Amino acid sequence: MKILAVTSCPTGIAHTYMAAEALQIAAKELGVDIKVETRGSVGAENEITNEDIKGAHAVILAVDTKVDEERFSGLPIVKASVKDAIKDAKGLIQRAMAMEKKEYVDKVFEAKKESKEKITGAYKHLMTGVSYMIPFVVAGGILIALSFMFGIKAFEEKGTLAAALMDIGGGGAFSLMVPILAGFIAFSIADRPGLVPGMVGGVLAGKLGAGFLGGIIAGFAAGYVVAWLKKVIKLPKTMEGLMPVLILPLLSTLIVGLGMIYIIGGPVAAINNAMANWLKNMSGGSAITLGIILGLMMAFDMGGPVNKAAYTFAVSTLAAGQPSMIMAAVMAAGMTPPLGVALATLIAKDKFTEEEREAGKAAFFLGISFITEGAIPFAAADPFRIIPSIMVGSAVTAALSMAFKCTLAVPHGGIFVLPIPNAVGGLFLYTIAIIIGTLVTGFMISALKPKR
Template sequence: MRILAVTACPTGIAHTYMAAEAIEEAAKKKGYEIKVETRGSVGVENELTSEDIAAADAIILACDTSVPMDRFSGKKLVSVGVSDALKDANKLIEDALKAPVYKASGSNLVDDVAGIKAKRKDESKGAYKHLMNGVSFMIPFVVAGGIAIALSFMFGYDAFQQEGTLAAYLMNIGGGAGFALMIPVLAGYIAYSIADRPGLAVGMIGGSVAVQLNAGFLGAIVAGFMAGYVVNLIKKYIKLPKTLQGIMPVLIIPVFGSLIVGLSFFYIIGTPVAAINTAMNNFLTGMSGTNAVLLGLIIGLMMAFDMGGPVNKAAYAFGTGTLVAGTGSAIMAAVMAAGMVPPLGLAVATFIFKDKFTLAEKEAGKAAAVLGASFITEGAIPFAAADPLRVIPSIMAGAAVTGALSMAFNATLSVPHGGLFVFFAVENVAMYVLAILAGTAVTAILIGMLKKKIEV
């Protein structure tokens, strides 16, 4: 048997490659040939060729973002979320071999095949996929821009105001370029996920209009979804003679689409969305004391609940949205700190409570330490999958403590990823480290208390 697979998670950092590894190991144990295309943060790797697809017995898509689908027409295909590959790759392979044959429906980004086992059960899950597709493309702009801004601040908080200095150039790169592009990119790739390539320009133009109206992150989301569905309607209802079909993607769709979205924002949508966005930012900025601690606690619970799944990514997207002003965000700091705790706590637990972990788990603990330090929450997944009733409550408790303390200490972060390696971008770093250590200790102690000893 020859199995092909494609894996892609919203951030393209951890789930993508962990799912690929799980599928590869499961296929090899069954004696099947396997090739996995990963669509991660560095782009498409190990891409499936037309020859690979022609020779395949079944295709597995373990993806939370849109991927090109027409190439798989005529093949048995199963489509699931990326986390399903981590939970039970063996069953996924068997489901793929029994799956119905996929028939392309003319779009390059289709995932609505009737009869596919794990078809998205409702539109809300599809909406989540579109949002995460936008977030995944936005993250590199936020990271690059945020680090450039943080480097600028190293010369002094107001040093960038002196024209012609390195600090000023760094601020221009980070705030004037990186952060300026992230809203249009978010909107553009939400639209791309919905309507394929024709949606990209319309979405980015809509996102740029949202920036002009100060509608921010919320405006980008509205613009992206609106652009995607407007483009789909244009493709459906505007039919040109075959001789003129070539002008649809380069003239008709971008012009009509951008005018509809842009003018709708200027005349109808933009003002109320901008008001909501401003009110939300003011509310979050003004949070202090008990309210801030409670928010941090909730963020921590969300980050640990599914370790890179939809709930975790919702909290992460919320955190990145607070970075749009180009200044440090207490919420982003809480998100990253809480996301580091689950793998770090488990790594510490494997070191302290050696009699409660297998040899393989102890080795996994070493990897978890590195992943946790890098803010890759997914490092906790192998432990949670093996013992969810004890591990998940323990990591949620630790992450909640860290999130609450981070907010209480008013630590801020100006970049959305990087873990230990971007601590130079943290304000009040000493107390921030204390918050992470406290949550790590809580998780490790609870794991030690709840887990049973391994019988020799």
Template sequence: MKILAVTSCPTGIAHTYMAAEALEQAAQEKGYKIKTETRGSVGVENELTAEEIAAADAIVLAIDTAVPMERFEGKKLVTVGVADALQKSSELIDQALKAPAYSTGRNTDNKEADLKTKQSTERKGPYKHLMNGVSFMIPFVVAGGIAIALSFLIGGYIGFQEEGTLAAYLMGIGGTGGFGLMIPILAGYIAYSIADRPGLAVGMIGGSVATQINAGFLGAIIAGFMAGYVVEAMKKYIKLPKNLQGIMPVLIIPVFGSLIVGLSFFYIIGGPAAAINTAMNDFLTGMEGSSAAVLGLIIGLMMAFDMGGPLNKAAYAFGTGTLVAGTGSAVMAAVMAAGMVPPIGLALATFVFKNKFTAAERESGKSALVLGISFITEGAIPFAAADPVRVIPSIMAGAGVTGALSMIFNATLSVPHGGIFVFFAVENLGMYLVSILVGSLVSAALVGFLKKPVETVQSLKAAQ
């Protein structure tokens, strides 16, 4: 059997490659040949060729973002999120071999198979569209945020105002460049996920309008979804003669779609969206004491619960939405700190409570530490998969404590990723480190307390 797979998570950092590894291992155990295309942060790797697709017996798509689908026309195919590929990779391969042939809708001979495949592909719906926008937005936010942080590092918090200086140029790259494009990119690629290429221009223009009226992150999301569904409706209901169909994607859709979305924002949607965005930012800025602690606690629990899954990515997207050019975010700081805790806490546990872990797990602890300090929460997944009942509550507790402490200490962060490599962009760094250390110790202690020694577990299994 020849199996093909495509994996793609919103950030393209860890889940993409872990899902690929899980599918490859499951296929090898079954004696099947497999090739996996990964669509990660460095781009498309190991891309599937037309010849390989034609020769494949089945295809598994473990994706949380939009990928080109037309190439799979007529092939047995199953579509799930990347988290499913980690948890049940063997079952997915079996399902793919029994799946109906995929149809893009051009061939309507098998309506039942088309319906089943469409339901499978769209199961994640709005979440997948949102995460597609977030995945394309993140590099702009990271590049912009680090450039802004370097501007502050070199020129201080007012140095960028002096024209012609390095600090001013860095602020131009980060603020006007990276952060200036953040909202249009988010809106554009949400629309792209919904309506494919014709939605991109309409979504980006809608996002630009959202920026002009200060509707921010919320406005970008509204503009992206509105643009996507407006373009879909135009594709469905506007029918031109065949000799004029070529002008649809280059004239009719971008012009009329942009006018519909843009004018809707200026006259109807923009005012309320901007008011909500401003109120939310004012509320977050003014949070302190117990209210800040509660928010940090919730953020921490979400970051640790599924370690890169929907709740984790929802908290991360919320954090990036609070970033503003030239201003650090307490919420983003809490998100990153809480996301670092699960793998760091588990790594500490493997060092301190060696009798509670196998030799392979102790070795994995070294990798988990590196991933944790780099803010890759997915480093905790192997431990959680092996013992979810004990591990997940432990890392949630530690991450929740860290999130709450980070907010209480009013630590702020001006970049959305990087772990220890961007600590120069943290305000109140000393207490920020304390919050991460305390949460990691809490998680490590709970794991050590709850887990049974390896010998005891092996004895119980042998007795059964």
């Protein structure tokens, strides 16, 4: 009979290891095979593998910190504190031994689940990054929206509350969004050493204008670079202490940073220029075609380089407060992505996690405020279904806005500008265009997303 155990305490200096040793001593006395994973300040050691879980009878969690229980799903779990393990390790092991092993049918089901999890390993890393990013998007987005409530340009006045809110939301929370996404993707792949190159790569993605898609690339690159470095660098025992504090962070950050600047940075800049020129040439052609293209661009990377190109182009058409059809189409197309995902979380509840459904409510608020970033957590978690859906919705909205000849005289503001006199030309039809785009995106996501 084999028992697994995880020990972990808040400081991770002493109790984690005492509990582990106590369990090992008790197991020896009882003649039970045990494997104890310690999660202390050095990180996870003697890690439990899927192989271990398959062959185990039960698992003891002697922890005073939060540990991932999901990976043991299927195994009976004995929950305890490190204190319990130090005081009465024997009792814990006996309790674990007395646990009922799951039925055969369950095991088959678990095996299936496991193979599915293996395929979607990258998906797991992505989701880790996304779940850490969501609160940043929500907090930052709502603070920016609050700033707009004082007036669309209120934040430009230095020293006002509106300026402070914009600083906190935009300069603070939003600027951390991509670094956090990239950092925790890398963290999920390579544990603690992944965080540094991931976050630095994320910051560079932002600086280079590569947006959240650049951040995802940075995160995965950082994670796998660290994992690779860990494998290839062999140090004498006495120097091992240098690995986590000096060697891994330094080398991985250097590699990821250079990669971002020289491999990702160049093409991104070239694409940005090419798009700007191309849009300039397009503006002579059919208004509806231009609307479709701008809509697709606005939704493609939500605040990334493609989106920025479309937005900057639109702002440039706002010559001295002159209302612009292009500006109207672009703002509408930037509102529907978060609105569409928010709608999808309502009509297809069972296809989203609890966390995502909550984020959906925030996304609605961000959508009406023309903060396209509100859809990023959803797009990052499931890019191949979400991004096409929001692109189609935004294209429809922008094309309709052009067809209806709606105009906009301000560069930002979402629904807060709608009541301002003369800000929007063709208000009713403009609203219709936004609603239709939202419906398109919402229903398309609902149809494409698989059941969980």
